[in-house]
Amino acid sequence: MTSGESFTRRLWWPICAIAALILLRGCAYSLVRGDRVNSQEAAHIEAGIQALRQLRFKQPVPLVVKTPDEAESMMEADMMRDYTDNQLEADSVAGALTGLYPAGLDLKAASLKLLKSQVAGFYDLHGKEMVLVEGGADVGVWNSAAQFMIQRDVVGEMLLAHELTHALQDQNFDLESSLDKVKDNDDRALALKSVAEGDATIAGFAYAVGRMDDSTADSLTNSLKQLPQALAAEAPHTPEGLSVPLLFQYSEGVRFVAEAYRRGGWTAVDALYRNPPQSSHQILHPELYFDGNAPAPRIELAGYDGIMSGWKKADDDTYGELLIRVILERNLGKQSSEVGLAARWIADRMIILEQSRGVNVIWMLAFSDAHTASHFAVVYQTLLDRLLGDSTPHRIDVRSNAVLVVIGEGADYFDSLAPAIWNASAIETGGVAARFEPSASSLLQ
Structure with a gap:
């Protein structure tokens, strides 16, 4: 190994x-x-x-x-x-x-x-x-x-x-x-x-x-x-x-x-x-x-620094299809039809922030199409509601084929944090960065 x-x-x-x-x-x-x-x-x-x-x-x-x-x-x-x-x-x-x-x-x-x-x-x-x-x-x-x-x-x-x-x-x-x-x-x-x-x-x-x-x-x-x-x-x-x-x-x-x-x-x-x-x-x-020649997309995740200035980045990560599948199987069951959503993954990026009050997760995921992104957002919101309940704040937002997840204290000021992240972030494919359109947002409460 x-x-x-x-x-x-x-x-x-x-x-x-x-x-x-x-x-x-x-x-x-x-x-x-x-x-x-x-x-x-x-x-x-x-x-x-x-x-x-x-x-x-x-x-x-x-x-x-x-x-x-x-x-x-x-x-x-x-x-x-x-x-x-x-x-x-x-x-x-x-x-x-x-x-x-x-x-x-x-x-x-x-x-x-x-x-x-x-x-x-x-x-x-x-x-x-x-x-x-x-x-x-x-x-x-x-x-x-x-x-x-x-x-x-x-x-x-x-x-x-x-x-x-x-x-x-x-x-x-x-x-x-x-x-x-x-x-x-x-x-x-x-x-x-x-x-x-x-x-x-x-x-x-x-x-x-x-x-x-x-x-x-x-x-x-x-x-x-x-x-x-x-x-x-x-x-x-x-x-x-x-x-x-x-x-x-x-x-x-x-x-x-x-x-x-x-x-x-x-x-x-x-x-x-x-x-x-x-x-x-x-x-x-x-x-x-x-058989394919398309370059793999990558997410540039930014824009959270100003609003979460008191937090320090502990790590960053990319989970990928495999770990997203593990999350869905662990929490929904291996036979759940929703597990198949992981196969429509194309990119993700996670930032883990910490301070004395705890850990905050900022996670952006991109899927093959807007419908899958919206479906995943609904499924994952329900999953987090059941997993975290009222003990840990969590919010999700969708723009086009991308999903933004914030778990932790940042979710308490999500209404200002989410737009800042969307405006500064992009999906990069083959060296070309695509920014997110403000009009294509679907906020999940």
Whole structure:
């Protein structure tokens, strides 16, 4: 697994080929015994994954073994590399206000608990080393994987092949730099990480089964349908706002990368790093990426500063189709017809403000048409009424295909705040910014 940022973007440590582990578990010997690596077997896998993935290492990748506690410390240190505890707390509150997380969730603790329970190894983007975790094959979904190929340590081979593929990605496509460039946009970061995890999961699986072709990709894609149930069994109380984006990188990432492979082999997969998908929307609807040429819209959200001058920006974010779907499913039920509104998403931007009195969320979303925007606004207003009641002010406004949501104290002076935001904000497509017309407003009380 690789890395990420806000909490969905910070939950980027790999579950280490979790997808393929649904299928495979070896037991004849172990790639890792105690704190030692079988160096001869590791060298064999390193050579094999280069041949299969058709990429070469530019420098050696050190292999180190860590205890679970040491691995957790590394995960925590990386999580806190760019963000403070205060920012994590603000993200947690904002997620609860919008309906993404349950109230009172400790994001840092919940995420580390999930990752520690599942992680068996990872490629450290910053340290440029491959980390294997002692006892990794006996935790989480590793322990529930089916017995297969008992004369080989298939789990260890697949894990190492998976993570070495991340090292190949980093050395050949500068993955660390690419992730840094999208760290202020969760949804774009999730899309790039889905490419990286899909690529590594397919490569690791193909190495384990001894071939790579369309049927191998199809077999893996079909097997991933078991992934949510497997994680739910291993970590039953994980909030959907954490588990869904994590699993998405593997399940939908594999499906997306497999489509690229079908269209042009590993050369087409390599091209994904030079021109990465821009959103979870494109990952979920691959035809928009592979067959469409339209640039992805972006929202410029501004105009709140003067009216909320006493508030400090704690974070900014983009939820994207995936997390909007999670919000609707969590609060309306997975079978609700309204969940389909998320698929009409085209852009969103969220600003999280804070001061001593609490957290305020300013969130603008754009949909494919004005009718969908109006429908979403009504549905989401009802959702927030039920979720927040009278305890937290919240207001929604609609202009054309865009929806403005304010949750927190700012909703108390929404009549002046909303026009200021609309007047200063825009939807930018291909470098052209479209401002919002004042006459096209439909205020929801």
